[in-house]
Amino acid sequence: MLRNTNLNLLRTLHVLLQEAHVSKAAQRLHITQSAVSRQLAQLRDIWQDELLVRNGNVLIMTPKAEMLKAKLDTLMDDFDLLLAETVFDPENWFGELVLSSSDYVAQYVMPDVCKRLSKQAPNLAVSLRLWEPEYIHRLHELNIDIASTMLPHKPDGISGIRIGADHSVLVMHQSHPLASKKHVTVNELIAYPHIKITGGADKDTFVDDILRQQDLQRRVHLRVPFFNAALSHLQVFDGLMVMPEHIAESLGDSWNIVYKPLPFNVEENQYWLIWHPKYDNDIRHKWAREQVKDAIAHCESSIQL
Structure with missing residues (x-):
């Protein structure tokens, strides 16, 4: 019946x-x-x-x-x-939100994100995970709700929004022999040892690709996963680092570093918030990613559109 x-x-x-x-x-x-x-x-x-x-x-x-x-x-x-139950009230959200990013974002941007989330969703637990490039197609498997990363474009099968762009620059301590120069040559770039950041998105492999086309190679003296560890090492020897300009600018005063344009043309770095498409229409996830996006947009240490 x-x-x-x-x-x-x-x-x-x-x-x-x-x-x-x-x-x-x-x-x-x-x-x-x-x-x-x-x-x-x-x-x-x-x-x-x-x-x-x-x-x-x-x-x-x-x-x-x-x-x-x-x-x-x-x-x-x-x-x-x-x-x-389909009417979402963040104050009554008892659950966990897993965010993934580089250590720089985790240290300098995520505090603003977490403050915003905890104020509006006081019962929500937030977990931070260091982003690795191979996670891009494992978001569901790893239970990552939202990731902040640098990508040339949004991959197929992944949902996301673009949150900003900048260029990479060459970083050194303020007393480095190249610090007083306005521009650095390719030969000067390869004359000094480099520090490579291995955590988070790939930030400088493009440098090796460009040098290889010129039958040149830089010497990577140290590989470390974290920005602060890399910058700490940069203070004690005449090394160089390639990093996004907004990070170099944000950390410049606290780490006594200066940065120069790279001696070749490079494409813009594109920054994204990404998530698994299964969350596209989830009311809680839509609210969370809007809060994350707004917090990043208002954070002085973050990338800006």
Whole structure:
């Protein structure tokens, strides 16, 4: 019987049995009185019962209608509760949000992100994970909700929004022999040892590719996963680093570093927030990524559009 009854008919039946009045039911359902009368005729046919019968100037429920009303009261309450759960209130979000980024973003940008999230979703637990390039197609497997990374373009099969762009620069300590020069040559770039950041997105392999085209090679003296560790080492010897300009500018004063343009043309670095497409229409995820995006946009240490 129920497989021949759509939800609209059940809603009409419930309201009719509550009101016991066709015109009042029509007002509540925001449809015409004639439409309610047609639906009542369908319902009588489905249940093979009059459901509502006239008693003088009023309609009264048949025994079957009374039984149906008791069941519908519970059914419709449960259905309304189900619909209410799709209305998202961040204050009532009890769960975990997994964010992934470079160590620079984790240290200098994520505090602003976490502050914003904790203020509006106080029961939400946030976990930070160091981003690795091979995670790009493992977001679902690794339960990463949102990642901040540098990519030339958004890969197929991944959802995301672009949050900014800049160029890479050549970084050195303030007393480096090249620090007073306005421009550095390719020969000067390869004359000094380099420090390479291995954590997060690939930031400088393009330098090796360009040099290789000229039959040249730089010497990577040290590979470290973290920006602060790399910059600490940079203070004690005449090394060089390639890093995004917004990071060099942000860390310049605190680490006594200077930066120069690279001695060749390079493409822009593109920065993205990415996530698995399964979250595209998830109401909690949509709220979370909007908060992350806004926090990044207002953070002085972050990339800007």
